[in-house]
Amino acid sequence: SKSYNITLLPGDGIGxxxxxxxxxxxxxxxxxxxxxxxxxxxxxxxxxLDVVGVPLPDETxxxxxxxxxxxxxxxxxxxxxxxxxxxxxxxGLLQLREGLQVFANLRPATVLPQLVDASxxxxxxxxxxxxxxxxxxxxxxxxxxxxxxxxxxNGQEIGFNTEVYAAYEIDRxxxxxxxxxxKRRGKLCSVDKANVLEAxxxxxxxxxxxxxxxxxxELSHMYVDNAAMQLVRNPxxxxxxxxxNIFGDILSDEASMITGSIGMLPSASLGEKGPxxxxxxxxSAPDIxxxxxxxxxxxxxxxxxxxxxxxxxxxxxxxxxAAVLDTLNxxxxxxxxxxxxxxxxxxxxxxxxxxxxx
Amino acid sequence: SKSYNITLLPGDGIGxxxxxxxxxxxxxxxxxxxxxxxxxxxxxxxxxLDVVGVPLPDETxxxxxxxxxxxxxxxxxxxxxxxxxxxxxxxGLLQLREGLQVFANLRPATVLPQLVDASxxxxxxxxxxxxxxxxxxxxxxxxxxxxxxxxxxNGQEIGFNTEVYAAYEIDRxxxxxxxxxxKRRGKLCSVDKANVLEAxxxxxxxxxxxxxxxxxxELSHMYVDNAAMQLVRNPxxxxxxxxxNIFGDILSDEASMITGSIGMLPSASLGEKGPxxxxxxxxSAPDIxxxxxxxxxxxxxxxxxxxxxxxxxxxxxxxxxAAVLDTLNxxxxxxxxxxxxxxxxxxxxxxxxxxxxx
Ligand SMILES: CC(C)[C@H](C(=O)O)[C@@H](O)C(=O)O
Ligand SMILES: CC(C)[C@H](C(=O)O)[C@@H](O)C(=O)O
Numbered sequence: 001s002k003s004y005n006i007t008l009l010p011g012d013g014i015g016x017x018x019x020x021x022x023x024x025x026x027x028x029x030x031x032x033x034x035x036x037x038x039x040x041x042x043x044x045x046x047x048x049l050d051v052v053g054v055p056l057p058d059e060t061x062x063x064x065x066x067x068x069x070x071x072x073x074x075x076x077x078x079x080x081x082x083x084x085x086x087x088x089x090x091x092g093l094l095q096l097r098e099g100l101q102v103f104a105n106l107r108p109a110t111v112l113p114q115l116v117d118a119s120x121x122x123x124x125x126x127x128x129x130x131x132x133x134x135x136x137x138x139x140x141x142x143x144x145x146x147x148x149x150x151x152x153x154n155g156q157e158i159g160f161n162t163e164v165y166a167a168y169e170i171d172r173x174x175x176x177x178x179x180x181x182x183k184r185r186g187k188l189c190s191v192d193k194a195n196v197l198e199a200x201x202x203x204x205x206x207x208x209x210x211x212x213x214x215x216x217x218e219l220s221h222m223y224v225d226n227a228a229m230q231l232v233r234n235p236x237x238x239x240x241x242x243x244x245n246i247f248g249d250i251l252s253d254e255a256s257m258i259t260g261s262i263g264m265l266p267s268a269s270l271g272e273k274g275p276x277x278x279x280x281x282x283x284s285a286p287d288i289x290x291x292x293x294x295x296x297x298x299x300x301x302x303x304x305x306x307x308x309x310x311x312x313x314x315x316x317x318x319x320x321x322a323a324v325l326d327t328l329n330x331x332x333x334x335x336x337x338x339x340x341x342x343x344x345x346x347x348x349x350x351x352x353x354x355x356x357x358x
Numbered sequence: 359s360k361s362y363n364i365t366l367l368p369g370d371g372i373g374x375x376x377x378x379x380x381x382x383x384x385x386x387x388x389x390x391x392x393x394x395x396x397x398x399x400x401x402x403x404x405x406x407l408d409v410v411g412v413p414l415p416d417e418t419x420x421x422x423x424x425x426x427x428x429x430x431x432x433x434x435x436x437x438x439x440x441x442x443x444x445x446x447x448x449x450g451l452l453q454l455r456e457g458l459q460v461f462a463n464l465r466p467a468t469v470l471p472q473l474v475d476a477s478x479x480x481x482x483x484x485x486x487x488x489x490x491x492x493x494x495x496x497x498x499x500x501x502x503x504x505x506x507x508x509x510x511x512n513g514q515e516i517g518f519n520t521e522v523y524a525a526y527e528i529d530r531x532x533x534x535x536x537x538x539x540x541k542r543r544g545k546l547c548s549v550d551k552a553n554v555l556e557a558x559x560x561x562x563x564x565x566x567x568x569x570x571x572x573x574x575x576e577l578s579h580m581y582v583d584n585a586a587m588q589l590v591r592n593p594x595x596x597x598x599x600x601x602x603n604i605f606g607d608i609l610s611d612e613a614s615m616i617t618g619s620i621g622m623l624p625s626a627s628l629g630e631k632g633p634x635x636x637x638x639x640x641x642s643a644p645d646i647x648x649x650x651x652x653x654x655x656x657x658x659x660x661x662x663x664x665x666x667x668x669x670x671x672x673x674x675x676x677x678x679x680a681a682v683l684d685t686l687n688x689x690x691x692x693x694x695x696x697x698x699x700x701x702x703x704x705x706x707x708x709x710x711x712x713x714x715x716x
Contacts, residue, residue, distance in 0.1 A: 090553040120590055125478045141499075141521060147556050156524040159560030163499060164518040166510050193604070195448040198505050202517030228608045229615035232478055232590065246551070250586045250608060257587035 003036035005067040012046040013284025014294035015073025021296040021351030022303040029316040045075025045089035055092025069310030074284035102269035104176040105137040109255035114328040119260030131238040134177040135248025170206035177242035178214040187239035263295030263336040266302035278306040292346035295334040323357035361394035363425040370404040371642025372652035373431025379654040379709030380661040387674040403433025403447035413450025427668030432642035460627035462534040463495040467613035477618030489596040492535040493606025528564035535600035536572040545597035621653030621694040624660035636664040650704035653692040681715035
């Protein structure tokens, strides 16, 4: 029978709690669908800094590269916030993305009927929101060179970064976005700042060029400031959004908060070939770490994305997705999505209920 | 008696309609407060492109430089959207900001009790929102060099921009922000991406250094992706926000949409010395241009900011602000903020009602 290797990176804060729950779910659906998973758990982020002194040890990156897919919990915490750049947990995450060459970050933002009240938006604005942000993840201002510190002609201290995109980087993320839109409702909105930035002008030009390969997908363009407004005004207008690394960072977080339940949202980061990286979009929540309060559903849904996009085990993925919905329908809620009349549970118990539903 | 010169830049779309109404209000409060205003109306944006062939004619910039303050309507429209960069209306606006050296852009976002229903946010989340975004306006990625197009080592076409800040640029905007917070509720949140970008690390370092001059103001720091979320989750947590040019573009637009009434929001752009630039934050709305449908209140409130920040005519400013509230209390609404039971009026009639209230 088939067998997969999965690297688990629990990371920091609530990371270990949510990963342990998701691991159980992966194991269960694997046995039900008749395949095997071998897990390798590796240190990363603050956890790695404390033990090995770097945020992404070579062994961790190698394990991720050799495995069929990687599931990450969360990284970061107050403890390491004032570290120098190369010793920040976040730097480990950027090195991991770069090392795995996962340039396409898929971030769904869906308002489930069960959780529509969790949104701060009015019910009629929030209900039915179902959008996907496709964020470029290994280019742009996050990685552009030159970058650093220096002095200008007047001897003043400066800090600088470079926003740069090459045509091929835009083309490949555009194709992923068009493919994604095609499998959804056939609408793609490309977000840029082409009225000001040259990097965005090239972005718009290339996305428009690639559109000719996808005549069945309806392409529109929007400036990033307007997109930030439209997500608040009427998020339902969006199906698939494609944008650069930094705009994607901002807009996908905004979109996730519009759902009101960021404890529910998974993400997938994919490369041209090679293993993908899957992680909940929430952070390490150090304030509730170790208290069995975390919502493990985002990580479970990330495990479902891992099965679907990473291993092509669509049926196993659907088992997890269906079980998460069933568990919500049975009234179980962690603190972040709890409201009156529902059963408040901790991270572990939520995990067990999902296993029952599976 | 005192006399001021004001440059009016009606611009494109609904610009001329809202400027004409605001001009009447300025004239009326001037006569009531016993000072004189001489207006000079100049072409800018698409209107200037059509007549003179450039988006910011020298005569227009010179008029703005020589005057005591400039009031701008709005610029841009479909007609010029595909123009080359140096022939875009937006480029004229950037040249104007740079030419006037107005590095500090103040963008209030306030939810008026009369208009709380206009927000897409739940009433309890929206009501009482009263924040100010202080956006750096003449630096960062908007103006950083090098910028442009080229080819990389593999012969691939690239587009690039530079995000760069010098210490003095951060220091001066930080001081404006601390002063602003001091006059408000004494809380300043500096927004950056210091976990990834060197330009943001310098930003955070300098803002923190300047904080020692303002021990009475409470300073906090937030990453831009989190800020985009927190504006949706709980906008009331913010008093004053200070951030760079591009993050300020995105977050101030998001904040304005949270109020639900961007037709109500003014802005002021100020330099170290020299005349300021005042404009509504809404765009040129070409779809309703010339139909007497535009909401002139944002421009009237921008005129009030002009009186207050530009001419130090605080009393005259208060007259306009009070009249706008009074007109809303009397139930007059343009289409964008209209709801059942209120009097729907056009741009001109709204202007006349505000004059009556003054
Ligand atoms: C932790 C940080 C470096 C990261 C990013 O900015 O990409 C995070 O905000 C995210 O969106 O995954
Ligand atoms: C028109 C455009 C260049 C401008 C900007 O990005 O600054 C606008 O969006 C604004 O915020 O005033």
